[in-house]
Each structure stands twice: as structure tokens, then as C-alpha cells.
Amino acid sequence: MSQPCISRREVKRHQTALRLQHCAAELTLEHGFDGWTIDELAAAADVSRRTVFNYFDGKAEVILGPxxxxxxxxxxxxxxxxxxxxxxxxxxxxxxxxxxxxxxxxxxxxxxxxxxxxxxxxxxxxxxxxxxxxxxxxxxxxxxxxxxxxxxxxxxxxxxxxxxxxxxxxxxxxxxxxxxxxxxxxxxxxxxxxxx
Known part of the structure; x- marks a missing residue:
């Protein structure tokens, strides 16, 4: 059976989510969970603050995932x-x-x-x-x-x-x-x- 076709948009969305999660983990390791803001995360991941909230409900979900x-x-x-x-x-x-x-x-x-x-x-x-x-x-x-x-x-x-x-x-x-x-x-x- 063949794998379903994944659109470029879905691939990009997945990559952005992983980048946000990676950056959040790095920021937490460097500064602690309460030592960084969503704005700093957005800057580290090179996305807008709004993009972060399009993917995750808050800091805990970015780190831990849904x-x-x-x-x-x-x-x-x-x-x-x-x-x-x-x-x-x-x-x-x-x-x-x-x-x-x-x-x-x-x-x-x-x-x-x-x-x-x-x-x-x-x-x-x-x-x-x-x-x-x-x-x-x-x-x-x-x-x-x-x-x-x-x-x-x-x-x-x-x-x-x-x-x-x-x-x-x-x-x-x-x-x-x-x-x-x-x-x-x-x-x-x-x-x-x-x-x-």
C-alpha cells in the first residue's frame, strides 16, 4: 500500500512546529522555563509571535507538545x-x-x-x-x-x-x-x- 501524499504546506507546517519546539527546549536549557518569553521564542525561531500561537496554546505546550x-x-x-x-x-x-x-x-x-x-x-x-x-x-x-x-x-x-x-x-x-x-x-x- 502506498503512503498518502503529504503537501508541501503540511511538511512546512511540521518543520516549523519542530523548529519552535527545538528553540523552546534550547531557551529552557539556557534560561529556565520562566526565563524566556514567547517573543524571544519567536525571534529565535525566526517567526512571528502570532505564528507561535497558531501552532501552540502556550509555553508549556511548545516544550512538552500537545x-x-x-x-x-x-x-x-x-x-x-x-x-x-x-x-x-x-x-x-x-x-x-x-x-x-x-x-x-x-x-x-x-x-x-x-x-x-x-x-x-x-x-x-x-x-x-x-x-x-x-x-x-x-x-x-x-x-x-x-x-x-x-x-x-x-x-x-x-x-x-x-x-x-x-x-x-x-x-x-x-x-x-x-x-x-x-x-x-x-x-x-x-x-x-x-x-x-
Missing amino acids: EPEVDDAQVAEFVAGGPTGRLFDDLLVLAHEATREKADSDQHIAAVRQAVMSDPRLLQLVHERFEMAATLLGDCVRQREGDDFPKEKVRLLLRLLITCFDDALERVAEDGSTPFAQHFDATVADARTCLA
């Missing part, structure tokens, strides 16, 4: 017990879907991780996003497993998932030639070996 989304059909399949029938493996499928669109920007992901780890305000914003995502995933797990499924197990599953993400991000920083998804799969495989 909140990850998972297709409703995949969520429904997860809640129904699929796609593999194994809870953690099925959470991994959702995780892959949530990060799929970032596959061509692994170096940006590593730069964002570095920026987040160096700036308390940005770390707080990531924590808030994680709490929201964890609540939604926890609700999906309880819908799937039943209300009597222990909350401690839900929390542990989500922490394992986040630990695998964090380790995969470190691997991307060390080896940017391998895609994030492959690092993530390798991290999960290593965790399984350690726990076997």
Missing part, C-alpha cells in the same frame, strides 16, 4: 480486555500509541527530558500532566479489571510504565540513532529479564 492522545477504539479494546489479554502488555500498546506521533523527533524528546530535569517549574507541569494521564489510565484499568482491583496494583503498573519511559529517554540521549520506540521496547525487555 497532551498525548489515544484512539477511542484502542481504549475501548483495552477496557474490553484486549488486544493481548495481558494487562501490562496491553498498557504498553496504549503507550506506544500515545507516543507514536513523536517517532520522528527522538532528539527533541531527549532535549525536553533534559530541560524538564533541569527546571523545577517544568518538572511540576510534567507531574501535573502525569497525574491527569495516570488518573485516566487508572480508570481504564479499573473498568477492565473491576472496581475491586487493588489501587496499589494500579499505581505500581503506572509507575512501572513511567520508569520504562524514563529509561528509554535516557537511552535516546545516549544513542540518538535508535528510535524511541525501539529503546522503549528494549527497556521493557530488560525489565522483564530482571523480574523473571
